[in-house]
Amino acid sequence: MSIKVKNVNYTYAEGTAYEIHALKDINLEIPDGQFIGLIGHTGSGKSTLVQHLNGLVKATSGRIYFNERDIYGENFSMKELRSKVGLVFQYPEHQLFEVDVLSDVCFGPRNLGCSQAEAEKKAREALHMVGLGAEYEKRSPFELSGGQKRRVAIAGVLAMEPQVLILDEPTAGLDPKGRDEILDQIESLQKERGITVVLVSHSMEDVARYVDRIIVMDHGEVRFDGTPKEVFRHYKELEKMGLAAPQMTYLMQGLREKGADVDADATTIEEAADAVEHWLKSK
Amino acid sequence: MIRDITLGQYYPAKSVIHRLDPRVKLVTTMIFIVSLFVAKGIMGYLVATLFLGAVIRMSKVPFGYMTKGLRAIVMLLMITVIFNLFLIDGDFVLWRFGFLRITDKGLKTAVFMAVRLIYLILGSSVMTLTTTPNDLTDGLEKLLGPLKRLHVPVHEIAMMMSIALRFIPILLEETDKIMKAQIARGADFETGNLIQKAKAMVPLLVPLFISAFRRANDLAMAMEARCYHGGNGRTKMKPLHYQRRDRAAYAVVWGYFVLMIAVKWSTSYYAVMWL
Numbered sequence: 295m296s297i298k299v300k301n302v303n304y305t306y307a308e309g310t311a312y313e314i315h316a317l318k319d320i321n322l323e324i325p326d327g328q329f330i331g332l333i334g335h336t337g338s339g340k341s342t343l344v345q346h347l348n349g350l351v352k353a354t355s356g357r358i359y360f361n362e363r364d365i366y367g368e369n370f371s372m373k374e375l376r377s378k379v380g381l382v383f384q385y386p387e388h389q390l391f392e393v394d395v396l397s398d399v400c401f402g403p404r405n406l407g408c409s410q411a412e413a414e415k416k417a418r419e420a421l422h423m424v425g426l427g428a429e430y431e432k433r434s435p436f437e438l439s440g441g442q443k444r445r446v447a448i449a450g451v452l453a454m455e456p457q458v459l460i461l462d463e464p465t466a467g468l469d470p471k472g473r474d475e476i477l478d479q480i481e482s483l484q485k486e487r488g489i490t491v492v493l494v495s496h497s498m499e500d501v502a503r504y505v506d507r508i509i510v511m512d513h514g515e516v517r518f519d520g521t522p523k524e525v526f527r528h529y530k531e532l533e534k535m536g537l538a539a540p541q542m543t544y545l546m547q548g549l550r551e552k553g554a555d556v557d558a559d560a561t562t563i564e565e566a567a568d569a570v571e572h573w574l575k576s577k
Numbered sequence: 578m579i580r581d582i583t584l585g586q587y588y589p590a591k592s593v594i595h596r597l598d599p600r601v602k603l604v605t606t607m608i609f610i611v612s613l614f615v616a617k618g619i620m621g622y623l624v625a626t627l628f629l630g631a632v633i634r635m636s637k638v639p640f641g642y643m644t645k646g647l648r649a650i651v652m653l654l655m656i657t658v659i660f661n662l663f664l665i666d667g668d669f670v671l672w673r674f675g676f677l678r679i680t681d682k683g684l685k686t687a688v689f690m691a692v693r694l695i696y697l698i699l700g701s702s703v704m705t706l707t708t709t710p711n712d713l714t715d716g717l718e719k720l721l722g723p724l725k726r727l728h729v730p731v732h733e734i735a736m737m738m739s740i741a742l743r744f745i746p747i748l749l750e751e752t753d754k755i756m757k758a759q760i761a762r763g764a765d766f767e768t769g770n771l772i773q774k775a776k777a778m779v780p781l782l783v784p785l786f787i788s789a790f791r792r793a794n795d796l797a798m799a800m801e802a803r804c805y806h807g808g809n810g811r812t813k814m815k816p817l818h819y820q821r822r823d824r825a826a827y828a829v830v831w832g833y834f835v836l837m838i839a840v841k842w843s844t845s846y847y848a849v850m851w852l
């Protein structure tokens with residue numbers, strides 16, 4: 295289920311005074327089963343890019359291949375693409391519309407042609423995955439809290455059982471606990487089902503703990519693409535882009551500057567603790 | 578797709594038309610619209626075309642951008658043309674097929690009606706494209722100012738109008754976003770018969786209404802938080818003052834209007850209404 299993005303450019307409102315060149319010559323390859331973090335400051339083109347991956351926005355120029363097939367080709371079914379590449383929008387709670395939670399989550403599978411019973415089964419599973427129990431099924435989505443709405447909306451996409459799951463800032467505006475819960479659930483889902491996950495965020499801290507690979511965007515271009523450790527080595531450049539590396543990177547770099555021979559690639563607190571311990575022992 | 582509606586959208590550019598006082602533009606638009614109904618015969622429309630063409634040229638808004646607003650009225654335009662074309666009785670029958678026939682008068686009325694409608698939209702588009710919604714409502718408020726004595730809530734009307742105008746692009750953007758989000762969930766807004774299509778709108782309309790109410794609520798709260806309490810005793814940071822160019826523009830516009838009336842009279846006087 296690989297996705298290949300080749301020389302994609304995108305311009306909003308082409309030919310008017312409001313023209314914005316939002317994507318500039320993007321080249322990416324997203325193989326199976328990876329957990330990817332897509333990072334960039336506000337307006338760097340993250341949302342625009344992910345909307346290309348399931349064909350919602352058509353590139354001004356360039357090609358996108360899904361399983362080696364050109365998605366702009368003639369016989370390509372966009373509907374099929376959208377059933378395989380699930381996209382959870384930024385502030386997805388704004389798209390809820392049904393009378394109760396269960397029916398709203400059923401909307402996706404029903405559109406894909408599932409029977410009502412089948413759709414409900416998938417919807418229940420999806421709700422369970424995002425941590426909402428059976429007691430929520432019959433409640434109106436509009437009387438839930440912001441975080442609960444967010445979960446319902448994410449479940450709405452999960453219920454379609456996509457093979458690639460893209461989440462556009464799923465934790466924006468959530469409290470730390472809600473944020474960790476949702477990210478943990480996404481991680482376990484990724485492990486269990488072996489699906490590809492693209493997590494859009496502008497917090498390095500969030501992403502560093504979970505992902506195998508980080509793609510950094512800046513002004514519509516891909517600046518860095520690699521494992522978190524590789525990317526965080528460029529913490530000075532990241533800072534110039536208005537992004538910050540995880541706090542542990544700063545701590546480790548600081549220690550090194552003071553002459554301590556610690557492993558500067560540690561990004562989480564646990565890794566940092568190990569690295570310091572290792573250094574202390576080796577002294 | 579949905580962003581093609583240009584009515585009520587500002588197009589930034591540096592032109593004389595952009596710099597004119599909004600009152601001038603409002604009055605001009607009104608005069609232009611009246612003049613379209615005064616216009617008679619090919620001469621009248623020629624003068625109107627020249628006037629509109631010149632203004633569009635001066636506004637520096639790309640013509641293609643301006644005509645986008647016309648797409649919204651294509652249906653209306655077609656219906657008008659078809660009705661006029663086939664239903665008006667005239668002296669000569671130009672074309673006949675079964676019970677359908679086109680007469681000289683029908684053709685003439687259809688063409689003039691179409692031109693009139695198109696110019697109406699273009700004329701008002703020039704105004705909205707070259708004037709920010711804020712300026713527009715400021716102008717309207719000032720123009721209608723005398724009505725305050727009759728206890729017409731002029732300020733409130735102007736404020737409502739400016740909010741409505743401001744919200745058009747926001748709601749369009751929102752529609753676009755919700756549509757995409759539902760398409761990502763497999764929704765289909767394009768195929769199906771009329772009933773299926775209407776049903777498909779529910780996942781779009783419900784969130785849209787909710788978001789419109791939410792925004793209205795937020796805005797009301799934000800306005801109250803800044804102590805907005807209507808027009809009484811409210812002063813302007815940039816009060817409107819006529820400049821020389823505004824007076825010149827008034828002269829040109831009234832000149833145009835007088836010319837249109839002159840054309841109308843002369844054509845009916847000499848009865849050269851060959852059209």
Ligand SMILES: Nc1ncnc2c1ncn2[C@@H]1O[C@H](COP(=O)(O)OP(=O)(O)OP(=O)(O)O)[C@@H](O)[C@H]1O
Nearest residue numbers: 306307314316334335336337338339340341342343
């Ligand atoms: N619908 C639109 N019409 C016109 N321009 C747009 C539209 N959506 C985004 N843009 C512009 O395209 C650029 C990229 O926007 P995009 O939404 O992809 O950024 P982002 O990285 O997702 O930012 P954020 O972190 O704020 O979500 C921005 O400059 C934005 O102003």
Ligand SMILES: [Mg+2]
Nearest residue numbers: 340341384462
């Ligand atoms: Mg975004």
